[in-house]
Amino acid sequence: xxxxxxxxxxxxxxxxxxxxxxxxxxxxxxxxxxxxxxxxxxxxxxxxxxxxxxxxxxxxxxxxxxxxxxxxxxxxxxxxxxxxxxxxxxxxxxxxxxxxxxxxxxxxxxxxxxxxxxxxxxxxxxxxxxxxxxxxxxxxxxxxxxxxxxxxxxxxxxxxxxxxxxxxxxxxxxxxxxxxxxxxxxxxxxxxxxxxxxxxxxxxxxxxxxxxxxxxxxxxxxxxxxxxxxxxxxxxxxxxxxxxxxxxxxxxxxxxxxxxxxxxxxxxxxxxxxxxxxxxxxxxxxxxxxxxxxxxxxxxxxxxxxxxxxxxxxxxxxxxxxxxxxxxxxxxxxxxxxxxxxxxxxxxxxxxxxxxxxxxxxxxxxxxxxxxxxxxxxxxxxxxxxxxxxxxxxxxxxxxxxxxxxxxxx
Numbered sequence: 001x002x003x004x005x006x007x008x009x010x011x012x013x014x015x016x017x018x019x020x021x022x023x024x025x026x027x028x029x030x031x032x033x034x035x036x037x038x039x040x041x042x043x044x045x046x047x048x049x050x051x052x053x054x055x056x057x058x059x060x061x062x063x064x065x066x067x068x069x070x071x072x073x074x075x076x077x078x079x080x081x082x083x084x085x086x087x088x089x090x091x092x093x094x095x096x097x098x099x100x101x102x103x104x105x106x107x108x109x110x111x112x113x114x115x116x117x118x119x120x121x122x123x124x125x126x127x128x129x130x131x132x133x134x135x136x137x138x139x140x141x142x143x144x145x146x147x148x149x150x151x152x153x154x155x156x157x158x159x160x161x162x163x164x165x166x167x168x169x170x171x172x173x174x175x176x177x178x179x180x181x182x183x184x185x186x187x188x189x190x191x192x193x194x195x196x197x198x199x200x201x202x203x204x205x206x207x208x209x210x211x212x213x214x215x216x217x218x219x220x221x222x223x224x225x226x227x228x229x230x231x232x233x234x235x236x237x238x239x240x241x242x243x244x245x246x247x248x249x250x251x252x253x254x255x256x257x258x259x260x261x262x263x264x265x266x267x268x269x270x271x272x273x274x275x276x277x278x279x280x281x282x283x284x285x286x287x288x289x290x291x292x293x294x295x296x297x298x299x300x301x302x303x304x305x306x307x308x309x310x311x312x313x314x315x316x317x318x319x320x321x322x323x324x325x326x327x328x329x330x331x332x333x334x335x336x337x338x339x340x341x342x343x344x345x346x347x348x349x350x351x352x353x354x355x356x357x358x359x360x361x362x363x364x365x366x367x368x369x370x371x372x373x374x375x376x377x378x379x380x381x382x383x384x385x386x387x388x389x390x391x392x393x394x395x396x397x398x399x400x401x402x403x404x405x406x407x408x409x410x
Contacts, residue, residue, distance in 0.1 A: 012069075013042060013390065014112055015052035018105070018130065019120040021061075022078050022085060024235035024264065027120045028054070028061045029307045030183070034118065034149070034382055036216045039067035041383025046392040053112055055105060057088075057126075060263050065218065073108055075101045078126055085126050098127045106133040110140065116386055118147045123167055123177070134176055145178045145389045150191070151306040152184020152210070153334045157195035170200050179389055180204045181382065183211050183306070185375040189337045208382055209375035211307075212314040220296060221288040224258040229361055230297035232290060234305045236262020240269045241349065242322050246301055247276040247283070248354040252362050255298065257281040260290060299365045301357065304331030304346075312344070313371055318364040319344045322352050343371050 017035055019027035031054055042050045051069040054061070062072045076097060077088030087097045105125070109117070117137065124130045137144055154160040167173055182191060186207050191197045197205060224230075231246040233239025243259055251257050259277065261270045263286045274283045287293055291311045294300060302308045304323035312319045321344050323331035335346040345364075347356065387393040 012049040012051050013046060013116065013392070014114045015050060015386075016055060016109065016112060016114040016117045017052065017120070018055040018117065018125065019057070020078070020122050020126045020129075021057035022080050022088075022126070023237055024305060025058060025060065025262070026234060026305045026307045028056045028058045029064070030149070030151070030211060031056070031118070031120050032061075032064055032066065033211050033215055033307070033310075033379060035070055036067050037211075037214065037379035037382050038386060039070065040214075041380065042386055045383055045387040045394065046390070047394050048392065052114075053108060055108060057101070065216070073104070075104055094127070098129050101126065102129040102132055105130060106136060109133050109137045113141060114144055115390060116145050116147070118149050118181075119177075120149050121151065123148050123173060138176070146176065147179045147181055147389070148177045149181045149183065150197070151330075152182055152189050152191060153306075153330045153337070154191055154196040156329045156333070159328070160191075160196040161198075164198055170198055174201060174204060177204060179206055179385070181385060182207050183209075183378050185209055188341060188374055189334070206385055208385060209378035210310050210313060211378040211382075212310040212376035214377070214379045215291055215311060215314060217291045217295065218289040220292045222258055222260075222282070222284060222293050224256055224282055224293070226296060227254065227298045227366065228256040228258050228296075229299050229301075229365060230258050230260070230293055231301040232260040232293075232308065233262055233265075233303045234308055236260075236265030236269075236285075238324065239265060239303060240272070242301070242303060242352065243273050244276055245352055245354055246357060247273050247278075247281055249361060250354070250358040251278070251280055252365050255280070255361070255365060258293065258297070259283045260287055260293065261285050299361055304335040306334070309334060309338070309344070310376075313338075313374065313376055316368040316371065318367055318369050320357070320360050320364075321346045322349055325349060338374075341373065343369065343374060 017031040019031050021027050035052055035054055039050050053071055053073050055073045057075045057077050059077055076090050078085045079088045086094050182205055192202050233242050243261055257280055277283050294311050295315055297317055300312055300317055300319040302321055304321045321335040323335040325332050338344045339346040
């Protein structure tokens with residue numbers, strides 16, 4: 001009797017999500033949200049189970065909950081130095097670190113044999129660390145689909161143009177990727193129209209909508225009593241000025257104030273914030289789930305990173321964005337775009353004072369903001385984008401599952 005032969009229908013879809021992670025938690029958190037979305041939607045669309053690896057350079061990443069069937073690969077960390085990237089912890093040169101990271105990524109792709117790879121923001125990673133791995137993947141598994149995932153705002157057009165130029169020939173870049181997914185609503189900000197994405201690459205662009213609605217959220221862990229106001233600064237590495245100002249604000253009566261500094265804030269900075277905080281203000285380094293705290297807050301102050309903004313947009317809570325304005329203009333561009341549509345309020349860092357914040361808290365705390373006009377369903381859309389790219393959607397439009405065998409080589 002012949003042994004049972006597994007059919008393609010019984011096989012899983014294997015996904016790798018890569019983020020370089022030099023500053024903040026944004027890249028990892030974005031990929032994590034996408035992983036949860038693919039795990040929730042792709043099995044129903046394709047009839048297959050989904051399993052995956054989150055490749056990250058952020059050592060705090062494994063603290064976050066991952067979908068069942070997924071795991072982390074944590075690379076040795078990097079951080080931004082005066083003249084480029086440098087090792088975060090290891091006492092070796094940057095060139096050696098890049099070779100080490102590149103070899104680890106190459107081994108992951110060669111051993112895991114993914115059907116889909118999604119690269120977050122930086123096409124070839126830190127100092128080109130992905131080039132060898134992606135080229136090897138193309139040669140060994142030509143049916144594997146490779147996506148470059150981009151937030152809706154890259155930077156000022158001149159800076160973005162220079163970054164694309166530094167990546168080399170655009171034809172070569174286009175051949176390395178099967179699609180560019182833009183995680184935003186082009187009706188609010190279109191990076192092709194602004195010139196942040198070269199027109200030559202526009203045939204590869206697909207818009208998902210903001211990765212907002214449907215984010216996985218756990219229970220609150222801060223212990224802040226309702227009603228409360230919330231101030232946060234992402235990972236916290238550059239959030240001292242915003243949080244220190246917020247700690248000195250006067251609160252409306254009956255409200256408490258929760259400040260989350262982020263796990264990357266230096267201890268001495270957190271101590272300064274704690275010393276500045278009033279009796280109704282509580283300062284925490286981190287919480288189990290920032291989104292859970294955002295959902296229950298009566299008003300929110302935040303820097304303008306993509307993930308923090310997406311989580312805020314998923315609620316009707318009023319928000320004041322105090323964007324980082326250097327070395328990148330990304331947060332400012334995002335905040336001003338959303339403010340023009342009355343989705344958030346924005347305050348320039350130079351104008352952000354305890355008195356100004358006190359007035360804002362008093363005027364908006366407990367009110368609601370209508371954000372229904374913007375496309376916030378990006379997490380639902382990425383499952384469909386993946387199914388169409390892999391041609392595994394269960395419909396008459398794409399190849400049936402039984403014919404999807406070209407990605408199954410082992």
